[in-house]
Amino acid sequence: MGRAANFQDKPKxxxxxxxxxQKDPVFPRATNDEDEPKKLSRRQRIRARKRTLKQEAVKxxxxxxxxxxxxxxxxxxxxxxxxxxxxxxxxxxEFTNNIKTNSVxxxxxxxxxxxxxxxxxxxxxxxxxxxxxxxxNDDFGVGNEDENDMGFQDDDDDDDDDDDxxxxxxxxxxxxxxxxxxxxxxxxxxxxxxxxxxxxxxxLEEVQQEDEDSPDLPxxxxxxxxxxxxxxxxxxxxxxGRSRSEYLAIFLKDLSTYYSYNTFLMEKLLDMFGPTELIExxxxxxxxxxxxxxxxxxxxxxxxxxxxxxARGIDxxxxxxxxxxxxxxxxxxxxxxxxxxxxxxxxxxxxGASSFLPVMALAPKEGEKVLDMCAAPGGKSTHIAAIMRNTxxxxxxxxxxxxVKALVGNFHRMGITNAVITSHDGRAFAKLMPxxxxxxxxxxxxxxxxxxxxxxxxxxxxxxxxxxxxxxxxKELLLAAIDSVHKFDGQNxxxxxxxxxxxxxxxxxxxxxxxKKRNVKIVPTGLDIxxxxxxxxxxxxxxxxxxLCKRVYPxxxxxxxxxxxxxxxxxDGVPKTTQDKAEDEEDESITPT
Amino acid sequence: MRPLKNEETVLVFTKLKKYIGSNVRALLERSDGLYCFRxxxxxxxxxxxxxxxxxxxxPRDNIVSLGVCFGKITKGGKFLLHITxxxxxxxxCQNKIWIKESAEQxxxxxxxxxxxxxxxxxxxxxxxxxxxVLSSKDIPLGFGVAAKATAECRHADPMxxxxxxxxxxxxxxxxxxxxx
Numbered sequence: 119m120g121r122a123a124n125f126q127d128k129p130k131x132x133x134x135x136x137x138x139x140q141k142d143p144v145f146p147r148a149t150n151d152e153d154e155p156k157k158l159s160r161r162q163r164i165r166a167r168k169r170t171l172k173q174e175a176v177k178x179x180x181x182x183x184x185x186x187x188x189x190x191x192x193x194x195x196x197x198x199x200x201x202x203x204x205x206x207x208x209x210x211x212e213f214t215n216n217i218k219t220n221s222v223x224x225x226x227x228x229x230x231x232x233x234x235x236x237x238x239x240x241x242x243x244x245x246x247x248x249x250x251x252x253x254x255n256d257d258f259g260v261g262n263e264d265e266n267d268m269g270f271q272d273d274d275d276d277d278d279d280d281d282d283x284x285x286x287x288x289x290x291x292x293x294x295x296x297x298x299x300x301x302x303x304x305x306x307x308x309x310x311x312x313x314x315x316x317x318x319x320x321x322l323e324e325v326q327q328e329d330e331d332s333p334d335l336p337x338x339x340x341x342x343x344x345x346x347x348x349x350x351x352x353x354x355x356x357x358x359g360r361s362r363s364e365y366l367a368i369f370l371k372d373l374s375t376y377y378s379y380n381t382f383l384m385e386k387l388l389d390m391f392g393p394t395e396l397i398e399x400x401x402x403x404x405x406x407x408x409x410x411x412x413x414x415x416x417x418x419x420x421x422x423x424x425x426x427x428x429a430r431g432i433d434x435x436x437x438x439x440x441x442x443x444x445x446x447x448x449x450x451x452x453x454x455x456x457x458x459x460x461x462x463x464x465x466x467x468x469x470g471a472s473s474f475l476p477v478m479a480l481a482p483k484e485g486e487k488v489l490d491m492c493a494a495p496g497g498k499s500t501h502i503a504a505i506m507r508n509t510x511x512x513x514x515x516x517x518x519x520x521x522v523k524a525l526v527g528n529f530h531r532m533g534i535t536n537a538v539i540t541s542h543d544g545r546a547f548a549k550l551m552p553x554x555x556x557x558x559x560x561x562x563x564x565x566x567x568x569x570x571x572x573x574x575x576x577x578x579x580x581x582x583x584x585x586x587x588x589x590x591x592x593k594e595l596l597l598a599a600i601d602s603v604h605k606f607d608g609q610n611x612x613x614x615x616x617x618x619x620x621x622x623x624x625x626x627x628x629x630x631x632x633x634k635k636r637n638v639k640i641v642p643t644g645l646d647i648x649x650x651x652x653x654x655x656x657x658x659x660x661x662x663x664x665x666l667c668k669r670v671y672p673x674x675x676x677x678x679x680x681x682x683x684x685x686x687x688x689x690d691g692v693p694k695t696t697q698d699k700a701e702d703e704e705d706e707s708i709t710p711t
Numbered sequence: 712m713r714p715l716k717n718e719e720t721v722l723v724f725t726k727l728k729k730y731i732g733s734n735v736r737a738l739l740e741r742s743d744g745l746y747c748f749r750x751x752x753x754x755x756x757x758x759x760x761x762x763x764x765x766x767x768x769x770p771r772d773n774i775v776s777l778g779v780c781f782g783k784i785t786k787g788g789k790f791l792l793h794i795t796x797x798x799x800x801x802x803x804c805q806n807k808i809w810i811k812e813s814a815e816q817x818x819x820x821x822x823x824x825x826x827x828x829x830x831x832x833x834x835x836x837x838x839x840x841x842x843x844v845l846s847s848k849d850i851p852l853g854f855g856v857a858a859k860a861t862a863e864c865r866h867a868d869p870m871x872x873x874x875x876x877x878x879x880x881x882x883x884x885x886x887x888x889x890x891x
């Protein structure tokens with residue numbers, strides 16, 4: 119617009135407040151350790167001098183117990199028994215006594231090895247041990263990094279193999295023992311510390327009381343994490359006398375308070391996810407998903423559009439698993455993504471990334487007749503029409519008259535000519551146009567548990583009745599969709615069922631119902647992303663092919679929660695009822711004898 | 712949904728002629744099939760024949776739109792061309808106006824095009840001819856009526872109106888209800 123607009127941020131200059139903002143950090147150029155030797159402080163120099171003196175002393179006679187080390191260890195209030203530290207110094211004595219002809223350096227290396235191990239182990243324990251380790255290390259080398267130490271050791275091991283094999287083996291065994299003890303001590307320490315820190319989860323009544331009085335959110339958050347920690351390894355971390363159900367009840371209560379969900383929905387979610395994954399899911403629902411747009415291939419190409427948008431100052435990036443998707447990183451303040459000239463000219467549409475999935479699974483071909491039963495506001499339908507390149511015919515339907523207006527607007531804006539837009543109840547298509555379509559997309563109305571990040575009301579407003587009602591309508595719509603398609607003729611005869619919900623009652627249960635009531639078969643969706651559908655879930659047992667369906671969660675793919683299933687219509691008839699089927703099976707079972 | 716009566720056909724075609732001249736034939740007989748105009752709820756729809764036949768089997772009350780809506784016939788008997796027809800006017804239109812980037816936003820808000828916003832105008836545009844307004848990047852922004860012939864434009868003042876606004880793509884956002 120106007121003069122070539124420059125959207126870069128200019129660094130502020132001058133006496134104003136903005137110029138005084140802290141600039142980015144400037145790191146000094148890294149110096150190679152090899153180029154110049156590290157400068158020593160006064161203390162380091164003194165100790166270096168002492169060291170050289172010691173070395174000369176070692177040359178002449180073997181060292182006695184290193185008093186320095188022992189005293190330091192006693193000062194340490196570690197769980198490590200003193201015996202261990204003395205152990206290492208004993209080893210050192212043994213070692214150095216055996217060495218007769220080895221050079222000073224090698225002895226140093228071995229002692230360093232032992233120390234290194236001790237250092238490593240002391241690191242695990244506490245900061246106090248760490249300090250000691252560092253000081254001792256300093257005794258032998260100035261500014262040496264651990265890697266250097268290890269390298270040094272390897273060389274020495276090679277040399278010593280011949281001479282002190284047995285000693286090294288003994289040493290390594292002792293070190294292994296020490297490690298085991300350390301680990302056990304570490305676990306015990308964790309447990310102890312847990313008790314010391316006090317994972318104290320109050321009783322259920324106390325929690326409820328607290329909730330009524332005045333919930334303290336940071337406190338509740340901490341308690342949530344504690345309860346999840348306990349539940350993760352329940353048998354070891356439980357408090358005596360308290361049941362798992364009590365812990366779960368407290369967990370539920372706290373989560374409902376903290377994230378403002380109603381109990382029904384929280385129970386359902388806990389059943390589906392374990393405690394830790396549930397927290398991830400809930401956290402993901404608090405944040406919005408990234409904004410994505412879909413290029414309208416009838417009017418432009420993705421690269422051209424991306425360049426045009428970047429020229430407007432909108433940072434976009436390509437979505438890898440789609441040929442038409444763009445993800446918007448940043449829009450400048452003065453630009454609305456839904457009102458740019460490119461948008462108004464119909465070159466793109468704002469659409470969630472998970473909405474690409476059902477259309478990718480549907481894969482319509484040119485010249486087909488497609489029905490979209492719940493089309494508004496039209497993102498998926500326009501996608502279908504764009505793939506079909508304005509050939510064939512697409513019938514877009516939505517029950518809600520107001521939302522149909524948005525459909526009409528979108529279709530005209532994006533330049534689609536082969537559409538018929540209607541406003542029926544979707545179930546009517548079974549009677550109006552039975553077996554008339556090649557493919558049907560049913561993006562069923564649902565409870566919206568996958569898009570909580572878009573609409574927070576779902577957290578509190580959904581109840582068992584709502585879910586049952588949704589489920590009932592979805593089943594009827596799916597049967598009507600199946601009736602509207604003609605049977606599989608080698609190329610067409612597919613139904614795509616998708617919802618933006620993650621509840622099993624609205625997804626797998628509906629497909630299972632359709633499998634029983636109509637002659638359809640689940641086929642692979644052709645999608646790379648997504649988790650497979652449940653075949654067994656709590657008390658439900660679904661058809662084994664249910665694992666071909668795809669589920670998407672906000673915390674796993676950073677897209678809205680979604681479910682997609684692809685069905686193929688095998689024949690127009692209705693399968694036998696389960697009773698008849700059972701009778702048949704009985705007959706079959708009798709005959710072989 | 713019914714085919715247009717004679718008077719209605721005359722109305723529509725005269726209007727279209729103002730923009731696309733004698734190319735109206737090209738609209739009806741296209742390479743991918745026959746297209747036709749149909750009237751439904753006072754609006755004129757331009758749709759392929761096969762689709763029209765299919766849609767004819769659906770209940771009339773529930774059909775909201777067919778193909779492309781070109782415009783509507785008002786109670787007073789006039790034919791109003793909507794922005795939704797732009798995609799079909801644009802390729803066949805004989806007279807075009809290109810406007811500068813600075814004037815784009817102004818036009819998309821519904822204002823007329825001034826001489827100061829004019830970048831190019833096609834040759835031999837008669838006065839009061841139907842024109843399609845394009846951006847400097849050749850994106851169609853809408854259509855209007857030329858207020859001055861090409862020759863007159865050269866001598867016009869910067870604040871003179873060059874093109875009367877009739878429809879622009881900003882209406883998709885401003886004026887959604889009118890489209891349906």
